[in-house]
Amino acid sequence: MSTTVSIVRCPEYREELVYKSIVEALDLLGGIKHFISPGEKVLLKPNLLIGRPPEKCVTTHPLVVKAMARMVREAGALPVIGDSPQLDSAQKACDKCGIGDVARELGVEIVEFEPVDLSNPDGRVFKNFTIGKVVKEVDKIINLAKLKTHSLTTLTLAVKNMFGCVPAARKGQWHVRTHTAGKEYFARMLLDLFYFIKPTLNIVDGIIGMEGQGPGFGDPRPIGLVIAGADGVAVDRVIAEIVNIPAKQVPILMVALRDGYGTGSLEEIAVLGESIEGVKVADFKAPQFQDMMAKIPGPIMRLLKAYLTARPTVKKEQCVECEMCLRACPRECITHPAGAIRIDEDACIQCLCCMEICPQGAIELRPGALLKFFSAIRKILGKS
Numbered sequence: 001m002s003t004t005v006s007i008v009r010c011p012e013y014r015e016e017l018v019y020k021s022i023v024e025a026l027d028l029l030g031g032i033k034h035f036i037s038p039g040e041k042v043l044l045k046p047n048l049l050i051g052r053p054p055e056k057c058v059t060t061h062p063l064v065v066k067a068m069a070r071m072v073r074e075a076g077a078l079p080v081i082g083d084s085p086q087l088d089s090a091q092k093a094c095d096k097c098g099i100g101d102v103a104r105e106l107g108v109e110i111v112e113f114e115p116v117d118l119s120n121p122d123g124r125v126f127k128n129f130t131i132g133k134v135v136k137e138v139d140k141i142i143n144l145a146k147l148k149t150h151s152l153t154t155l156t157l158a159v160k161n162m163f164g165c166v167p168a169a170r171k172g173q174w175h176v177r178t179h180t181a182g183k184e185y186f187a188r189m190l191l192d193l194f195y196f197i198k199p200t201l202n203i204v205d206g207i208i209g210m211e212g213q214g215p216g217f218g219d220p221r222p223i224g225l226v227i228a229g230a231d232g233v234a235v236d237r238v239i240a241e242i243v244n245i246p247a248k249q250v251p252i253l254m255v256a257l258r259d260g261y262g263t264g265s266l267e268e269i270a271v272l273g274e275s276i277e278g279v280k281v282a283d284f285k286a287p288q289f290q291d292m293m294a295k296i297p298g299p300i301m302r303l304l305k306a307y308l309t310a311r312p313t314v315k316k317e318q319c320v321e322c323e324m325c326l327r328a329c330p331r332e333c334i335t336h337p338a339g340a341i342r343i344d345e346d347a348c349i350q351c352l353c354c355m356e357i358c359p360q361g362a363i364e365l366r367p368g369a370l371l372k373f374f375s376a377i378r379k380i381l382g383k384s
Contacts, residue, residue, distance in 0.1 A: 010226050046059060085164075
């Protein structure tokens with residue numbers, strides 16, 4: 001076995017229970033002192049997609065961040081908290097999601113990600129990244145991801161969480177740069193970025209995760225787990241198995257397995273604590289249409305892309321015309337003429353930044369005509 005992943009039950013967000021569960025998960029991996037040393041400065045990198053209350057399950061829960069900050073301190077190291085939400089500052093997002101209260105209580109600094117351009121000579125494809133300067137200034141990084149679905153990447157877990165190290169609007173630029181080559185190319189960028197940053201430890205908050213149309217407006221789903229490991233690909237692979245989503249439907253895992261990023265084969269992963277079968281969530285809901293699109297052969301998908309692709313559309317009855325989607329769109333293809341927000345479908349690259357950022361959940365995916373037809377047939381046949 002070349003890498004280890006631990007799975008520990010944690011049925012609810014109670015401070016000492018969360019702390020105890022994370023301690024147990026790390027003890028199975030050798031303990032916190034196996035990963036950090038006294039005197040080190042350690043960046044805690046939660047998922048701060050956008051500032052929303054903890055019960056929405058959009059961000060890493062404050063008690064998970066608090067538990068790790070306590071453990072880092074107890075190990076004699078200095079924790080700081082940082083991320084780069086798309087529109088808010090890290091401080092504002094932390095204040096909205098409860099992490100700000102944790103930081104103030106413990107006296108932990110919240111750091112903003114000032115951009116710096118760096119070369120990535122070991123990258124398979126992507127040789128340069130702009131990331132938060134502090135990411136390369138700290139001694140260690142502990143990746144605190146949230147177990148969620150994602151309408152573009154199917155799941156957003158340990159590997160995808162490192163995309164938050166790319167400062168704000170530059171995330172959109174990556175969507176523009178990679179969209180013509182498809183989801184696999186974007187996934188390869190995420191993998192090159194992950195192994196460039198290389199967090200020392202990955203912990204995924206699966207106590208209450210998110211299913212359905214994540215990452216911003218899916219449905220909270222109690223899962224009752226903390227999952228941890230040194231290799232983000234291995235952690236993501238184990239979680240995909242737990243939530244019963246095939247690796248081939250998760251672009252990051254598909255590329256990792258094919259191209260040899262990390263350890264993506266279950267046969268090479270030692271699972272400690274709970275067994276995968278013992279905690280499996282058989283009825284976990286993937287993003288709508290993802291399973292169908294994954295089964296369409298590539299040549300057919302390319303030929304009939306306009307008729308198969310699910311595109312974002314505005315639900316007028318929910319839209320409050322706040323224009324946050326306009327600010328988030330990297331292609332500037334969202335406009336606000338009199339009376340309604342409009343998305344230019346011809347210019348849209350389906351990066352779904354607008355869908356992620358909308359505070360009202362007023363943007364949904366509308367299937368292409370053929371995808372809608374196939375979906376209706378599946379329902380008739382009882383397959384969805």
